Amino acid sequence: MSTAGHGAAVRIEACGKTFADGTRALDPATLDIARGETLVLLGPSGCGKTTMLRIIAGLELPDAGGKVLFDGKDMTSVPIERRNVGMVFQSYALFPNMTVADNIAYGLKIRGVARDERAARVAELVALTNITGLENRRIDQLSGGQRQRVALARAVAIRPGILLLDEPLTALDAALRDRLRTELNRLLRALGITTIYVTHDQAEAMELGDRIVVMRKGAIAQIGAPREVYFVPKDRFVAEFIGAANIVEAPIENGILILPGGRLSIEGGATTANATVMIRPETIRVTNAGTEALSGVVDSVSFIGDRQRIVVSGASSKPLNVDAPNTIQAKVGDRVGLSIAADALRLLPSEP
Template sequence: MNMMTRHGAALKVENCGKTFADGTCALARATLDIAQSETLVLLGPSGCGKTTLLRIVAGLETPDSGGRVLFDGKDLTRQPIEKRNVGMVFQSYALFPNMSVADNIGYGLKLRGLPKTERAARVAELVALTNLGGLEDRRIDQLSGGQRQRVALARAVAIRPSVLLLDEPLTALDAALRERLRGELNDLLRKLGITAIYVTHDQAEAMELGDRIVVMRKGAIAQVGTPREIYFTPANRFVAEFVGAANIIEAPIESGELVLPGGRVPVSGRDAMSRAVAMVRPETIMLADAATAGLAGTVDSVRFAGDRQRIIVRDAASVPLAVDAPNTVNVSAGERVGLSIPPAAIRLLPEED
């Protein structure tokens, strides 16, 4: 098997925007570099332009003039999708209902004029890789959702594409299956080592699958970074709130401390500011003794989630604070609790919007 010898192309999206005929701007001009064999996730709410960007890379949409799409340095902007050698996995899977599983997987190879024996060998290789053994002759309507998703992936990978493009491939599945397939998909992408662009609105999916994440909002890129960068050092309030849970606290700063209704919390850096928008993740706040802690509040509600519990504390900050506590801690509504927040866990965000 020579699957590991090809890792797809390095991609460059240069100055690509998309304005539709009626004047709506679906995507502001964006530039992105995608390294060979990197998995890049486009993350954002619906209507943020992530699918438009994917379709521009695929060749299903042409960018506004001036925009260019380069595969390994070669300008393919004017090439339609059928000339680009891209593998695509759709949300609906888009499997051909008039063909068997094997014929679906082998369709791209057939179009390329690959001799029958080679085609069969390649299809067998992919059937093994995607655990579809024994289902080769099934019709598509005889497959489960997870199996369909794997056939779609095998079909896209069969042609040894320059880039694998996945448009919300797990959205159509139920939650439990989605989580399992997310793991399988991750393993498969690592095994294939192929350049991939993955579109999703699910931040957990983005974190697990992405080498880098592009967070998008209203047709523009809000931040590009590794999952850790996006999570720990969000560039702005939107990214902080969209990726994971976040407490956003607006408060004045006095002598290096956030001044809150329930006490004071030291922050590191940027002493010069007089007011700040600060982000604190729920899991970084620790419960402490109410009498001695610098910050205190009243427990508003406790939501037990099994592996942990989310405690909502009021009166500590201007907004109720979400605190993730271990599942062994015993607190109840109305109780006074102290909170301790390490200075490193407080991320000051630029004031905007």
């Protein structure tokens, strides 16, 4: 397909942002995004992810000293209209006074592309985003999912060097969001444009991102591939923000984690008086009491369908969440053994 494999490499250099009223939205950050990569900026609201996206887009100027480079070219003072970026907004920001086709073709019209060529490009994008037949509809006649597709088609129509998406699925209901996420993923892979995607939803980040930048309070907490961020979180915040995590605080003696309900061997565990350790719920196996070094009492069992969430108290200082297969029979009050592999225990730096 004709749109495949274009895109620019992006570098932001020491880009910080302090607003006029003195609030620091973003600490100076440096980040490289490879050509064709999908990078997800992930974090809770107010973490600076949207500010970073808007700096890359050219909608915000970084504080003095910050630089934005596309393919090595300094774009810091170039306004958004000359950056050739495609942008999808959370509100979609579709033009209500234009039809679907006119919305998609708008960027081409501004660029002076001939009518026939515009029509051909619109037809191509309408097919690609699965909205064939809606070309002459007005925007207020579209559903949320259809609007989202039009917004994406419009952003991609101009063959942008970089595609910027600001929480594009947040306004949709959960079932549609899951479906569109898969579709969006397929589309982004097919287009191969450098993509920067802002979200607060870690499932979205995992599925879509080649790399994830986890942000917190205006600073980058961790950058890494989804697996890396999930399995090897850098700190407690990342561990708890990405997926579910049990955070256990206990002393380590000679590679053994000492818990109220027993002992666990841990990799790379030097002797520490008070270590912080992450254990993912799905890495804990529930067995019969007495067979394991660690045991506890079942506090509650929630059947979710594909699995069950069992809360076990007494094993650690705080109750442990366990994701167990849906076949296991466990009742509240049962004493159970817990088996956890040594490499599933992740030592985190203690919080200052």
